[in-house]
Amino acid sequence: MVETEIIPRLMLAHRGEARPRRASTRVAGPDDVARLTAVMLAPEDRDAVSEIRTLLDDGMAAEEVLTGLLAPTARHIGRLWEEDVCDFVQVTTAMARLRRLVHDLETLCLDPRPVDPASRRVLLLPAPGETHTFGLTLAAHFFAAAGWEVATSLDAQLAEALDRLRGEWFDVVGLSLSCDVCFDRLVAAVPVLRRASRNRDLRLIVGGPAFHGRPDRVRLAGADASVDDAREAPEIARSLLDLRIRAC
Numbered sequence: 263m264v265e266t267e268i269i270p271r272l273m274l275a276h277r278g279e280a281r282p283r284r285a286s287t288r289v290a291g292p293d294d295v296a297r298l299t300a301v302m303l304a305p306e307d308r309d310a311v312s313e314i315r316t317l318l319d320d321g322m323a324a325e326e327v328l329t330g331l332l333a334p335t336a337r338h339i340g341r342l343w344e345e346d347v348c349d350f351v352q353v354t355t356a357m358a359r360l361r362r363l364v365h366d367l368e369t370l371c372l373d374p375r376p377v378d379p380a381s382r383r384v385l386l387l388p389a390p391g392e393t394h395t396f397g398l399t400l401a402a403h404f405f406a407a408a409g410w411e412v413a414t415s416l417d418a419q420l421a422e423a424l425d426r427l428r429g430e431w432f433d434v435v436g437l438s439l440s441c442d443v444c445f446d447r448l449v450a451a452v453p454v455l456r457r458a459s460r461n462r463d464l465r466l467i468v469g470g471p472a473f474h475g476r477p478d479r480v481r482l483a484g485a486d487a488s489v490d491d492a493r494e495a496p497e498i499a500r501s502l503l504d505l506r507i508r509a510c
Contacts (some may be wrong), residue, residue, distance in 0.1 A: 287321035370408035
């Protein structure tokens with residue numbers, strides 16, 4: 263419920279290209295998460311961008327801001343909601359602020375560029391019934407930074423995703439699942455997505471907490487690979503496509 267407020271549409275196609283990476287000399291810690299959480303939950307709207315800019319200037323890489331600070335902050339706010347420390351209005355406001363902050367981070371760290379028509383294409387979507395989508399937001403960012411053209415669908419019934427697969431070419435589909443409840447729905451969705459695809463050799467990857475430490479589930483789901491860390495998603499997807507080329 264919390265993470266679904268951070269809409270992955272912030273990081274779709276026609277994205278920017280990451281500036282040259284520098285080594286991260288500053289790692290986000292619990293104090294950083296607590297401080298950002300307080301900013302997100304504050305009654306008044308504070309200037310969170312200046313805090314992020316300070317962290318970047320202090321040596322924290324954009325990847326670390328995303329995966330080491332913003333993602334843990336979203337999870338922490340989720341726990342506060344579950345523990346009734348935050349009410350609905352506070353959580354909704356905090357998620358809107360985090361959504362805006364992700365967009366602002368892209369503005370700070372990415373330079374506009376036209377999408378290469380020859381770039382590989384990935385479609386990212388939550389498993390049917392899944393409500394947590396922040397992991398997809400991160401995956402979309404890292405795919406775009408790696409030069410992929412990224413699309414996403416949030417339709418819980420998969421109708422939009424199926425229409426796109428029938429009408430457009432995608433090299434890879436990525437599915438995210440956070441808990442066991444919707445695992446059977448994901449298993450049922452995989453062959454449907456494959457049959458709908460214009461690409462008869464579509465590669466399908468899965469990720470999210472439901473697959474962490476459970477390699478057996480990749481086979482049960484009918485997927486080609488799983489991703490434990492959003493930063494690794496583009497390289498795993500690329501390796502699957504390279505394997506296909508070598509097989510030919």
